[in-house]
Amino acid sequence: MNRILQILLLGSLLGIAVSSDAGDYDVVFSQVQRMLGQSLKNDEAGLQVSQRQLEGVPRPAQQNGKEARALNQQGLDALQRKDYPAAAVAFQQAQQANPADVEIAANLGYANLKLNLLKRAEHQLVYAISLAPARTSSWYNLGEVYGAMDESDKAVGAFANSYRFSQNRAKTEAFIRQALVAPENSEPTRAALRRALHLFGLSP
Numbered sequence: 001m002n003r004i005l006q007i008l009l010l011g012s013l014l015g016i017a018v019s020s021d022a023g024d025y026d027v028v029f030s031q032v033q034r035m036l037g038q039s040l041k042n043d044e045a046g047l048q049v050s051q052r053q054l055e056g057v058p059r060p061a062q063q064n065g066k067e068a069r070a071l072n073q074q075g076l077d078a079l080q081r082k083d084y085p086a087a088a089v090a091f092q093q094a095q096q097a098n099p100a101d102v103e104i105a106a107n108l109g110y111a112n113l114k115l116n117l118l119k120r121a122e123h124q125l126v127y128a129i130s131l132a133p134a135r136t137s138s139w140y141n142l143g144e145v146y147g148a149m150d151e152s153d154k155a156v157g158a159f160a161n162s163y164r165f166s167q168n169r170a171k172t173e174a175f176i177r178q179a180l181v182a183p184e185n186s187e188p189t190r191a192a193l194r195r196a197l198h199l200f201g202l203s204p
Helices: 005-013 025-040 044-055 065-080 083-096 103-116 119-130 136-148 153-166 169-180 186-201
Strands: none
Touching: 025 044, 025 119, 025 153, 065 083, 065 103, 083 169, 103 119, 103 136, 119 136, 136 153, 136 186, 153 169, 153 186, 169 186
């Protein structure tokens, strides 16, 4: 695809709102923000209640799964090439085909993050969390978004939830420690990662 045409298509696709079938976005956003605050305070009981409430939000029905997964693979291939505009276009098309697929939703959020479209990335990752509130990678990527926005407390809460909900905390801790020295991460992001480790009594 012609590069200029690809970027124009990206702009038009990103203007399409996430399906309202996932529930009222304002309600979902408020619930995720509450969970960030509870995470920051290590309020485990409150987080459990908020998680159950978020799990009760209506979700869209599964739709064109085969088409969506094929488009998702195109997006993953583009990510490997670091062609983030093409990745975002493919993931947006995949989400149109099946808005219920949490991996596609999270992948689109990540592509938007790499494009520095931070508000779009936030929106998309909040949507992904509404589909799967305990998905570690969605919380981690949301932490990266807030780190890039220099919203420290929100970043800490999101990174802490990525560790809290992890099925393999040792692996997640190792990943966080690698991120602490990754050159692409800003100092606010690294500071938030250190604070997240400290919440669990782990030295940076």
